[in-house]
Amino acid sequence: MTASSTGTPEQLRDPDYTPPIAQAVPLGIQHVLAMFVSNVTPAIIVCGAAGFGFGSGSPDFPEMIYMIQMSMFFAGIGTLFQSIGVGPVGARLPIVQGTSFAFIPIMIPLVSGKGVDAIAVLMGGVFAGGLFHAFLGLFIGKIRFALPPLVTGLVVTMIGLALVQVGVQYAAGGVPAADTPEYGSALNWSMAFVVILVTLGLKFFAHGMLSLSAVLLGLLAGYVYAFAMGQVDFGNVGSAAVFALPDPLHFGLEFSVAAVLGFALMSFVSAVETVGDVSGITKGGANREATDREIEGATYADGVGTAISGLFGALPNTSFSQNVGLIAMTGVMSRGVVTIGALFLIACGLVPKIGAVISSVPIEVLGGGVIVMFGMVVAAGVSMLSDVHWNRRNMVIFAIALSLGLGLQLEPEALQYLPGTMQVLATSGILPAALIAIVLNLALPEELTDESTEEVSGGMSGHGRGSLSREDTA
Structure with a gap:
């Protein structure tokens, strides 16, 4: 959907303008589609690293569904903080929040092979890191000089490089083990390659929403292929609840020095990325520089949203760069549109059956999408380094x-x-x-x-x- 059918050029540059509802709803859902896969993937990776949740009949399967739910729910809550705002919290701009990939290399060592009991320490880190992130809003604008493209580009590149092994492991069949002889089989790799090929085809030869949703549609194609090959297990979907509310301290809350320090340090990196996203939105959507108030409010929202997420069992939140690009493409600067997308995410987060369907995606199919996404993280870092x-x-x-x-x-x-x-x-x-x-x-x-x-x-x-x-x- 383009800007021509939604309002005048002056209106479209105004964050407070909301297009007619017939255009605003699909525009809001478009924002959700652009970030949906990236938003739920970290929860699946963390559960897989901890060693719980996979397989029909797994006793810890509901815990993975819950984390997926909360990934959607608190992405919506964080987006509302940004688009509507609460006091000093929020930029009052069309910023879409979602679960951050940047923290995965910190989270995996904290939970690796330790089961669901290790998640309490993780949530302590998320909560403390969120508070520190919010604190950074007081002076984030004053320390940008210490983080030129040489540093930020290196960090983003390292995030991608730290994760590419996960994508290959998933595509081959999950984390290798002695009792999984099918690891690396042709069938496993074929499911991943279907995702990669369809994603590349749509990204380079399609236009509009087909190109924008290439990763999502690639995963759907891989899912269909896996179903045809008898690799999809719906055993847990039927037992999942239709409706469930967030559960405070669902995984508990424990604090360790490693988790608190790790999340605090990565929050610093995430805050700098958010500054870049805010600047990209105002430049691409309104052709102006971001104000100090907008940058500070966005950083506060990142931190407060993350801290609240940790109390309910979700992972760290940050602004999503793909949605910045979507605003530049559509020319629609409306925070009302993004608010509609946030409400859609919240609704999805209240329905565990949606999380159960997502978790029924074979890990090999997810691996194909992860290879593409993490490779794009590396490419984004290299692009930043081109400014050095x-x-x-x-x-x-x-x-x-x-x-x-x-x-x-x-x-x-x-x-x-x-x-x-x-x-x-x-x-x-x-x-x-x-x-x-x-x-x-x-x-x-x-x-x-x-x-x-x-x-x-x-x-x-x-x-x-x-x-x-x-x-x-x-």
Whole structure:
């Protein structure tokens, strides 16, 4: 749906304008379709890493359904915080919230193989991290100079690299084990490849909603193929409730140093991403810069929404970049449209049968979609890095941060003598890479020597000076 049928150009640039209901409802649902798969996938990954919820008759299956429900419900609540606002909380802009991928590399080590009992510690981290995220709203605008594209691009790239193994494991049949000889079978991979091929076909050869919903439609095609191959199990759908309300402290709430520190540090990264999303929305939808009030309100909403999510068993929330692109495409800046999408998400979150249907998707089908999504995260990071002026100084910072971050993630036993908390944080890959890049970026002078600031040849073009001052990154 395009802007021409929804209002005048002046109206469409106004966040307070809502198109006629006949146009507003499909526009709102369009926002949900753009983020739906990415929103529920982290819950499935976390449950799989913890080792519960999969398979017909699994005693912990309702727990996975509940987490999927809450992913939808609190994405809707967080979106309402952004679009409607409560006091200082919320940007009053068409910002769509959803479950963040950025925290997955932190969450997996915290719950790996520990079952549903480990989720209480996770929720303690979500709650504490959310409060810290909200606190960042007080001064987020003042520290942007410390996070140029060299740092943010590296972090986003590391997030994707930390997750690609999950996509391949899922496509091959889940986490490999001695009692799963079918792991890596041709049937498993065929389900994943159907998703990938349909997604690519729609993304590059279709237009409008077909292109926008390529991942969702690819998953549906893979689901149909898996059903035809007898790989879909509906055993748990019938037993799922038709309606259920959120349950306070459903998984409990425990606090560990590793979880609190990990979530707090990743909240810093997530807050910076939200600043970028807010700027993208105002630039793409209204052709103006975001105000300080909008940036602060969006950061508050991220944090408050995440903290509340942790109290009810959901995962961290953040603004979704794909919806920023959707606003630029449609030209509709209406926060009323996004509010309609939020209400739709809340309604879905109140129906456990929807969560049960989602969880019936074979893990191999999900793997095909995850490969695409996590690969796109890496590509987004590379795109951000294209704004870096690649002199020798910046290349050294990038090389050291990437080598240590990725190396520690691939070889966690290298830090086996560290205390447990420090080991979990250091082997996430993302946190050490981000901290090294930030420290080196701030500590190393921009003008070292003529050799260190010289442009790097071999196709890596850029300016002679590093793009690391506040003026350069504004």
